[in-house]
Amino acid sequence: MGCAVSGPNVNPDSAITEEKRSPSLEGAPDLKTDLGCGGSEEPQEPLLLSEAQKELIRASWVILHKDIARVGVIVFIRLFETHPECKDAFFLFRDIDDLQQLKMSKELQAHGLRVMSFVEKSVGRLDQTDKLELLAFNLGRSHCRYQAPPKYYEYVGAQFIQAAQPILKEEWTPEVEQAWEALFKYVSATMRRGFSTEAETNAGLESTRNRI
Numbered sequence: 001m002g003c004a005v006s007g008p009n010v011n012p013d014s015a016i017t018e019e020k021r022s023p024s025l026e027g028a029p030d031l032k033t034d035l036g037c038g039g040s041e042e043p044q045e046p047l048l049l050s051e052a053q054k055e056l057i058r059a060s061w062v063i064l065h066k067d068i069a070r071v072g073v074i075v076f077i078r079l080f081e082t083h084p085e086c087k088d089a090f091f092l093f094r095d096i097d098d099l100q101q102l103k104m105s106k107e108l109q110a111h112g113l114r115v116m117s118f119v120e121k122s123v124g125r126l127d128q129t130d131k132l133e134l135l136a137f138n139l140g141r142s143h144c145r146y147q148a149p150p151k152y153y154e155y156v157g158a159q160f161i162q163a164a165q166p167i168l169k170e171e172w173t174p175e176v177e178q179a180w181e182a183l184f185k186y187v188s189a190t191m192r193r194g195f196s197t198e199a200e201t202n203a204g205l206e207s208t209r210n211r212i
């Protein structure tokens with residue numbers, strides 16, 4: 001998994017310069033307050049999906065998949081409209097203020113596709129919860145390195161659901177919506193744990209370094 005900033009093992013303190021950080025993304029993360037994180041001791045959220053709900057997700061994904069490039073862009077444009085501070089985490093987009101211009105950017109399209117590819121992998125692992133958990137957990141770890149705070153993850157799910165609705169038209173039902181909501185809730189909670197674990201590991205390394 002890549003990072004526009006400087007790769008997955010990037011040190012967040014050197015990756016984003018102080019003047020570029022927005023106040024909400026600023027500084028060493030205080031997990032339990034600033035970032036809406038409970039720490040890695042948070043219990044694992046179970047994946048609460050019935051077999052019928054998994055089928056609804058798989059069937060709706062077949063339709064959505066044809067439009068993933070569009071869905072990926074819409075999700076992030078809406079995220080930036082509603083939570084402009086999220087844009088500051090993106091090295092490639094943070095200086096583009098015009099969202100119409102950003103909508104056309106190849107980089108945003110590529111990023112949207114990477115996120116949709118994660119959704120595709122998640123849909124493929126609905127019956128392999130251990131693999132799904134690891135996938136989302138590691139994504140949370142990489143988002144700690146990107147300085148992308150957990151409090152925003154659920155908004156991505158909410159925007160995905162809003163973008164999916166007009167594409168699925170009459171196939172969209174409250175049951176389909178609830179199924180996707182449950183999946184994103186699980187993914188967000190697991191990413192949050194990965195984020196916390198990575199941040200705690202980094203804090204531990206930092207304190208060891210300071211003692212040497």
Ligand code: HEM
Nearest residue numbers: 001002003004086089090114115118142146148152153156
């Ligand atoms: C459910 C929520 C989210 C999902 C599923 C998701 C998924 C992804 C994926 C698959 C990548 C590709 C790189 C990788 O695999 O590590 C990525 C990169 C990234 N995400 Fe997210 N993301 C989410 C939320 C967010 C939020 C809320 C932010 C900002 C506050 C964010 C900021 C970033 C940044 C900065 C990168 C690196 C950009 C790049 O490499 O070009 N993400 N995300």
